[in-house]
């Protein structure tokens with residue numbers, strides 16, 4: 001089956017960031033065979049089907065490379081306390097925060113997790129998202145972590161989306177291990193990782209003064225890599241305890257948050273080829289003041305991604321478009337940086353860059369079409385979604401009147 005997508009303005013987000021003002025894409029069986037100016041279409045083609053895009057902008061399907069989308073319940077009462085002045089870290093120290101969602105998630109069945117999480121996924125998909133990373137980390141016991149990962153893969157099977165899962169057992173210290181963080185990391189490394197090897201695509205951890213130390217994350221990463229699992233890290237969100245350096249040393253796919261990262265951290269990430277994932281919704285919701293060192297990332301050539309961080313504590317909601325807007329307004333990213341941050345660089349953060357994240361030959365035909373005049377409108381609208389069509393592996397999976 002050969003499909004011609006024609007009369008589109010195409011932002012390929014490929015290595016050269018090529019743009020075609022009157023472009024076309026040839027897709028065979030869900031895979032891009034050719035992209036270019038329509039005037040240069042290979043001669044003598046006989047596509048089985050042609051889709052007329054009437055001058056609409058076409059981008060790669062968006063990739064949300066950092067979410068905690070599977071969880072039970074909500075934490076609106078905590079939000080009220082935080083807006084009244086109590087800090088996120090203080091609530092966490094009292095046993096609220098992440099641990100409050102752990103209690104709700106442990107009590108939920110797999111079906112309940114799927115049904116509670118589905119609307120959040122559906123909301124992302126309506127924004128042109130075709131690939132989503134989903135973490136565990138609200139189970140913190142083997143069976144509950146497995147249940148979260150299974151719920152994530154079930155959502156993937158039931159929706160037109162690629163899901164990449166990360167085991168985030170090292171998100172918070174479970175109450176059963178209070179005061180025994182080293183022991184917990186040891187159990188996760190020695191027992192859980194081998195058992196869950198096939199249930200996840202990567203291993204993540206939360207490296208903060210209120211969570212796990214750089215040494216603990218380093219030991220976990222050593223165990224993960226010995227099993228052939230790639231790693232990523234939450235680091236330098238609220239403090240700097242050396243997370244970026246550990247992530248870089250282990251060749252992490254990504255290092256995420258990074259508000260407290262230093263110039264030396266940026267240099268280390270650049271050398272390791274690690275993607276820096278910006279999570280401005282969490283920065284906004286927690287009313288943080290310290291900005292990530294964007295200028296240092298640029299100077300050292302660290303690839304930047306942008307993600308929603310969808311979670312019930314620091315980023316309630318499920319909008320990558322809002323994260324893009326905030327990355328521009330709050331962090332000063334350019335519209336080009338933001339677009340690459342949710343396409344090519346986000347694919348790289350998931351280790352999927354050879355197949356997704358660009359409109360390029362050999363890539364899966366994941367596209368989003370937009371009712372916009374200019375690419376600058378991506379990350380410009382707040383609370384408004386200009387996505388008019390979503391294409392997953394060559395099939396139109398969503399059309400919206402906009």
Ligand code: DI6
Nearest residue numbers: 098206234282311312313314
């Ligand atoms: N960083 C975050 O932003 C989320 N987890 C993390 O490690 C917050 C998770 C939560 O508050 O439930």
Ligand code: FE
Nearest residue numbers: 066068234309
């Ligand atoms: Fe997170």
